[in-house]
Amino acid sequence: MSPSAASTPTxxxxxADPRLYLDGIPHERFAEIRAMPGLAWHPYGDNGFWAVTRHADVRAVSRNPKVFSSAIGxxxxxxxxxxxxEARRSLIDTDAPDHTRLRRMVAGAFTPKNIRRWxxxxxxxxxxxxDEFLAEGGxxxxEMVAAPLPIRVILSMLGVPVADGGYLVELSNYLxxxxxxxxxxxxxxxxxxTELRLLPFNSPASHALFEYGDEMRSKRRAEPCDDLVTHLVKAEAEGGRISRHEYRHLFHLLVFAGNETTRTxxxxxxxxxxxxxxQWQRVVDDPDLVEPATEEIIRWATPVLHMRRTAAADCELAGTPIAAGDKVVMWYASANRDEAAYTDPFRFDVGRGDNExxxxxxxxxxxxLGAFxxxxxxxxxxxxxxxxxxLLEQRGEPVRVASNFVHGVLSVDMAPGWGP
Amino acid sequence: MSGTELVRVAVDAERCIGGGQCEMLEPEVFLVDDDEAISSVVGSGALPRPRADVVVHRCPGAAVSIVEPQRPSE
Structure with missing residues (x-):
């Protein structure tokens, strides 16, 4: 089906070709799409998707989950x-009311107030x-900073022993x-x-992560601690506020998302x-710039390049008719460089104000969930x-992940230096 | 600021997903509960209209609304 309308879409x-991303985000192609009238149709497999690339249009899709569903397809x-x-469904692939119920199971741990405790x-x-990075001379x-920092933190929150951190990073890399x-x-x-098509990311590493989560669950059932796994195990025990399937997928999601995205x-x-x-010198000179610099780094990085929704009903976006069942893909990578939303979007500016x-x-x-x-x-x-x-001095090109979904970096060589 | 209208904000507990945007933007006015992960208004819930508009705009669950205008500040 679709493009549905009688008229031929742009x-x-x-x-979508993952190999394009080996050289970084194809920004000039996204700029081209943003400038097209209405929504552009992108062939994909034996069908295609609507490429939503402008900041305002991404927002319109994201904030209308009744029409643009996460649970379909x-x-x-x-x-x-x-x-x-069904086998792979997680918090990511649900709509309200399931999404609201599942999210509230864990959201209390991730509020601004509770995150500050960490x-x-x-x-x-x-x-x-x-200190290790500096002692080694870079x-x-x-491997030395970006991967271990977030994984150690999320594992502490979950209650996973530090000694298992390396194994879970390895699993996450396979995912x-x-x-x-x-x-x-x-x-x-x-x-x-398990058949690979029934596992998240089609990966046997998902099986290993589920198994690990199950072991944690048994341990915390026997001996509760003050951690997230204990919290989830209690929710499961107390009248089934969360199912076994939901527990396994939440554990999987917390490990993967808590690791991969912040690393990126x-x-x-x-x-x-x-x-x-x-720009870095500005931050060194003015501690008040840490907060806007953090937002700018996160905008600049855009660790997740897109998410897809599926139209639950016939609708219209940017003047383009969309048919029920059509794929609608929000390209965050593009929205975060939209000239209509940012002054000089390709400038890295640690003092950028109102960085939505x-x-x-x-x-x-x-x-x-882990934004804070x-x-x-x-x-x-x-x-x-x-x-x-x-100071940081980059030695050579980074090794990037060939993916249209995560903006991953496998390795990048950095040498430390010291400022004035 | 003179002439800035104060408005009262409210949270629809059914729609709230506990995302914490309101608490980030206006920590004096909103607090997300630890157990239920539902935000509620602490205190009078009064905010200058432009700041209330930002919270409404940024709430991911569209759960925050402006319920009534209050007296204008001096």
Whole structure:
């Protein structure tokens, strides 16, 4: 089906090919689409999607979940078969009222007030990682700082032992592969016997993460602690406010999203600071700029490039008719560089005011659960780097993930220096 | 500021998803409950209209609304 209207829609240039992203976000293609009238149609597989690229249009889709559903089809570009969609359904792929119920299970831990309680723990981890990085004279920033910082924090919140951090980072890396064309794991890795199409990211690493979550669940049932897993286990025990399936997928989501996305923000943040030493100097000189610099880094990084919705009814957006069942894809990567929403969007400006970026979602109910945690991690990192008057010098090109979904960086070599 | 109209804000508990945007923007006026993860108004809930408009605009669940204008400030 679709493009549904009698008139032929404008065709978008190719933006879905994962290989395009090996050289970074294809910004000039997105700029071209933003300038097209109405919405552009992008062929994909044997069908296609509406490419929503302007800031205002992304917001309109995100904030109208009754029409633009997360629960139909899938929230990635490709559709899932009905049984796979059910097997893989998480908080991400639900609409109200399920979404509201599930989100409230964990949202209390991620409010601004409760995230602030983690500041000392985040600072301790940050200091340890930065000191190691400096003592080594630099190296792979992703491996040394960007990856371990968020994973150690989310694992503390969940109650996972520090010793298992490396294993969960490894699993998370395999999941990222699942968003691209390459899968290095055999289907039976980690003792997996489930059909891959029934696992998140088509990855046997999802099986391993579910198993790990189940082990945690048993441990906390036997011996409750003051952590998120205990909280979820209680919710499951107390009259089934959350099902076994929902628990497994929430655990999976918290580990993956708590790890992969902030890692990406910290990786791109370091590259941006290295490329714009004048902007970094402003932060070093003025601690009040840490907050806007954090927002700017997150906008600049846009760790999740898009999310898809599916039209639940015939509707219209930007003057373009959309038919029920059509895929509607919000390209955050484009909205965050929209000339209509930002002054000079391609300038990295640590003092940018009123930065309503869509790196945590497009303004609707699927707002990133960990938004305040991500902000805390990035801002503490900036504070500690500034306290050391530390500079970063990038050595060579980063190795990027071939993915149209995550703006991932596998490695980037950084050398430390010291400012005046 | 002189002439800035004060308005009263309210949270629709059914729609609230506990996203915490309101608490981030106006910590004196909104607090998200730890257990239920539902925001509520603490105190009078009075805000200058431009600031109330920002909270309404940024609430991801469209749960915050302006219920009534209050007396204008001096």
């Amino acid at each position: 065709l978008a240039p190719e933006i 899938h929230t990635n570009l490709w559709d899932l078969e009905a049984d796979a969609l 500041e000392d723990a985040v600072r301790e981890i940050t200091v340890e990682l930065l 190296g792979d920033w992703v 990222v592969e699942g968003t691209s064309d390459t899968q290095s794991l055999p289907p039976d890795a980690f003792g997996n016997t 923000a910290i990786s791109h943040g370091a590259m941006a600071l290295a490329a714009h030493p004048d 970026h869509f790196a945590f979602g497009g303004g609707g109910p699927h707002l990133c 945690l991500a902000r805390l991690e990035v801002s503490v990192l900036l504070q500690e780097m500034a306290a050391r008057r530390m």
